[in-house]
Amino acid sequence: MARSGKGVSEVHILWISEGMSCDGDTVSITAASNPSIEDVVRGLIPGLPKVHLHNKVLAFETGEDFLKPYRLAAEGKLEPFVLVIEGSIPNEQINGEGYWTSFGNDPKTGQPTTLNEWIDRLAPLAWAVVAAGTCATYGGIHAMEGNPTGCMGLADYLGWDFRARSGHPVVNVPGCPVQPDNFMETLTWLLYEAAGKNPPIPLDDNLRPTWLFGKTVHESCDRAGYYEQADFAKDYNSPKCQVKVGCWGPVVNCNVPKRGWMSGIGGCPNVGGVCIGCTMPGFPDKFMPFMDQPPGSTLSSTALSAYGRMIRGLRGITNSTLNREPKWHHNRPRLTTGYEPRWGR
Numbered sequence: 001m002a003r004s005g006k007g008v009s010e011v012h013i014l015w016i017s018e019g020m021s022c023d024g025d026t027v028s029i030t031a032a033s034n035p036s037i038e039d040v041v042r043g044l045i046p047g048l049p050k051v052h053l054h055n056k057v058l059a060f061e062t063g064e065d066f067l068k069p070y071r072l073a074a075e076g077k078l079e080p081f082v083l084v085i086e087g088s089i090p091n092e093q094i095n096g097e098g099y100w101t102s103f104g105n106d107p108k109t110g111q112p113t114t115l116n117e118w119i120d121r122l123a124p125l126a127w128a129v130v131a132a133g134t135c136a137t138y139g140g141i142h143a144m145e146g147n148p149t150g151c152m153g154l155a156d157y158l159g160w161d162f163r164a165r166s167g168h169p170v171v172n173v174p175g176c177p178v179q180p181d182n183f184m185e186t187l188t189w190l191l192y193e194a195a196g197k198n199p200p201i202p203l204d205d206n207l208r209p210t211w212l213f214g215k216t217v218h219e220s221c222d223r224a225g226y227y228e229q230a231d232f233a234k235d236y237n238s239p240k241c242q243v244k245v246g247c248w249g250p251v252v253n254c255n256v257p258k259r260g261w262m263s264g265i266g267g268c269p270n271v272g273g274v275c276i277g278c279t280m281p282g283f284p285d286k287f288m289p290f291m292d293q294p295p296g297s298t299l300s301s302t303a304l305s306a307y308g309r310m311i312r313g314l315r316g317i318t319n320s321t322l323n324r325e326p327k328w329h330h331n332r333p334r335l336t337t338g339y340e341p342r343w344g345r
């Protein structure tokens with residue numbers, strides 16, 4: 001292991017996007033600027049260890065050349081490394097005679113190596129394990145009620161008490177897709193920590209970095225002034241508060257309105273997109289149907305002003321419900337999503 005002082009001087013990032021996903025988190029991260037992935041890989045950020053990034057979407061290598069560092073890491077011959085998982089983790093205990101998702105083939109048998117086998121081999125050896133995006137963190141869209149794969153978030157799969165070599169549990173950076181700078185800032189924290197220059201990363205109960213997910217969308221929304229004046233949009237063609245046309249911002253933990261999306265520009269409700277709660281463990285089931293009316297939105301403007309205190313209390317209850325995953329996200333050998341096959345099993 002390459003070390004400098006107390007910390008390491010080189011780190012590999014082994015990124016697997018073979019979870020159930022659209023690879024949108026990798027694509028999103030190419031837009032990061034605080035810092036950019038290019039600056040991290042080129043060693044332009046002072047004090048960071050040298051970073052070797054392995055990500056199939058951004059790689060020049062293909063086939064076995066690309067898989068080589070993963071195989072070495074699984075044999076304990078490449079360290080330290082940060083394991084990044086993108087996409088939700090299917091339940092391979094209920095895959096029948098097939099498999100749900102794989103990453104390369106087993107050289108001995110020629111059979112696909114499942115994502116789950118890679119996680120089983122790599123996670124215990126990783127310095128840190130990071131879930132990128134809502135699918136990897138809490139299951140996301142693939143883990144909706146009625147899904148056939150029994151898929152789940154990474155902490156549901158490894159266990160919420162899992163600890164990587166750093167002593168950290170899975171580090172969750174949700175978002176559908178992940179906000180690029182949220183991910184890069186988290187990764188940068190971990191890299192400084194690996195170098196012995198940062199304290200342990202602070203995480204909330206849902207394993208999200210506290211400084212990124214400690215506030216609600218509403219608390220940083222450009223339209224919050226309209227909300228306080230009880231001045232609401234009646235359709236999407238309005239600069240006013242969108243709570244009555246489906247915005248969940250008051251009960252969702254996310255910093256996107258403050259941070260913007262790319263280079264400070266965008267940020268869902270700031271630019272006319274109602275918040276649908278994509279960073280939350282209860283997403284999407286607890287927010288559906290989207291564009292419907294979230295709690296408090298059906299009160300009249302007068303009532304909303306008068307009962308502000310009560311609304312804030314109810315928001316707290318709703319927020320804690322939305323911060324819990326549905327009960328069918330689990331790693332037991334049973335499918336409990338309510339899936340109804342349209343043909344024989």
Ligand code: SF4
Binds near residue numbers: 223227240249
């Ligand atoms: S648009 Fe949404 S987040 Fe913004 S002020 Fe209204 S309810 Fe809050």
Ligand code: SF4
Binds near residue numbers: 269
């Ligand atoms: S503002 Fe809402 S919809 Fe937009 S990224 Fe944040 S949680 Fe997702």
